[in-house]
Amino acid sequence: MPTSMFFDVLIVGIMVGAIYTLVTIGYSMVYGMLKLMNFAHGDVYIFGTLLCYTLLTKYQLNPLLAILLAALSGGTLASLVEFFAYRRLRAAQHRMISMITALGAAYVIQNNSERTWSSQVLPFPSLFPAHQVYVFGHEVSVAPLITLTVAVLFIIVFNLFLKRHKIGKAILCVSQDMPTSSLMGIPINKIITVVYFLGGVLGVIGGILYSTSYNAISLGMGFRGTIVAFTAAVIGGIGSMSGTLIGGMILGITENLVSVYISSSYRDSITFLILIIILLFKPTGIMGSVEKDKL
């Protein structure tokens, strides 16, 4: 097995891992804050990505503008879903209820996207050049490197936003203790809307990066995205930022190694197998903390 091929696979794996991290952030934040499994997450980000596809191919828009528009509409859709399907149920007797409305919202968005874009695989244009460069004496394509850089940049910027910006700090407060934050004067509803919005934006950016590196997009990737987000979030420890990165990376790299060295038809099974193993041996995830019952 040539080392350069392994190197290539590893870089693509890390790239996919970074993209998975972007897609997972929104999902994991919502879970950490509201303990809600947002089934609509994947359908929201695939809606934004499909919108970007239309803007790029049909309207020949400037890629940056197209990505911006798509990301903003993805974010808006995510906060609309929250407003219509979840907000009223936040105080409901059982968390399962809002999970089912999440599923309902996922169906509605999915059906709408299917009507507009069909469920076929569409050719997503390449946004980055296809040159080869030499890294440590190995020939590597430049596109995955750019994708990786962009994804990592977004992760870093988002982290800084959480730690430094006032709204970011408020988000961290709310996810730690909602009633107390509310007493401290943090507008809970606004913060939750912001979290959904940002989750949608980052998800769409992840979706676009993924689609452009594989030159393909399809509706089915939405559901897969939800599963990937579930798995990556659980592996890392739901709600934890660094955990999300670790989870995304583990998933991205393993999937790529398995696809190349074993068989790509086992890719999905491996995702689930990793999930089961993690759940059995470390149910709270690598970076998660144990929740104790209050007496």
Added chain:
Amino acid sequence: MNKRLVAYSATLIAAIGLPFALSNDPYLLAITNFIIIYSILCLGLNLILGYSGLLSLGHAAFYGIGAYATAILMTKHGFGFLPSLVISGLLALLLGFVLGLPTRKVRGDYFCLLTLAFGEIFRLVTQAWIGFTGGAMGIVGIPIPTVFGWEIKSEVDFYFLGIALLGFTYVTLKMLIESKFGRAFIAIREDELAASVMGINAPIYKILTFSIGSFYAGLAGSYLAVYQTTVTPSNFRLEESCLMIIMVIVGGMGRLEATFPGVAMMAIAIELFRPIAEYRLLLIGAIMILVLLFRPQGFLGASAFKD
């Protein structure tokens, strides 16, 4: 007790009379049979969901295990229907027990993910293991079942077989819930910590509830196999598990009788939206959101049910 006897006999008479009321219309009977299958599945799921508070996203997998067990036993090993039915149920029970074991450690939403992963792996394996499960094409040519010399061929025959299974499911579950066992898991549902302080071994009860619920899914699967005469992996996708959960929640969790209106409503909605199939998912999604926004406990749900 007398009142219940009257209710049971009235239901029985209505059930026997129904095919004649539907004037043996095969289309209406097919819908009724669909409702029966899903009622069996959802009664089992309501036990898991409503009485032990475990969210199972893998119920379709147990349904599939029952269906594949019956299909393989009847086509490849020449088993009769009744032994296959029993084996299918017991196999689902056993696998439910094994999958339920981690509930000791894996809790709440993590358990939900575990069942989701189990369901997806079941589907991927049935697609990939062509030699055993027939791959994506599934298993075809499942023979006509015979029960004590009664050949079950027409829609009406299957209706009566289904009613018998449904009756068995309902009565046994009702007995279970009203027994000491049932009171224990209602106590666990209401307050797990308090129940365990009272000496109820909560993990064991949860595992048993989960495997018993799965047992009925196995029975329903076995019925589906002989009813359709084919089984394919696409019968047991995650969407099926979700549909069952929706039916249980729309009807009302934690009350067996509430399962029936939930199943019937969703089944009829699916049928009504068939002509506008392209909007079907949208309408079903909208119904789910609207019902739960205005009636979060479902139509007949136990109102005391809390997180």
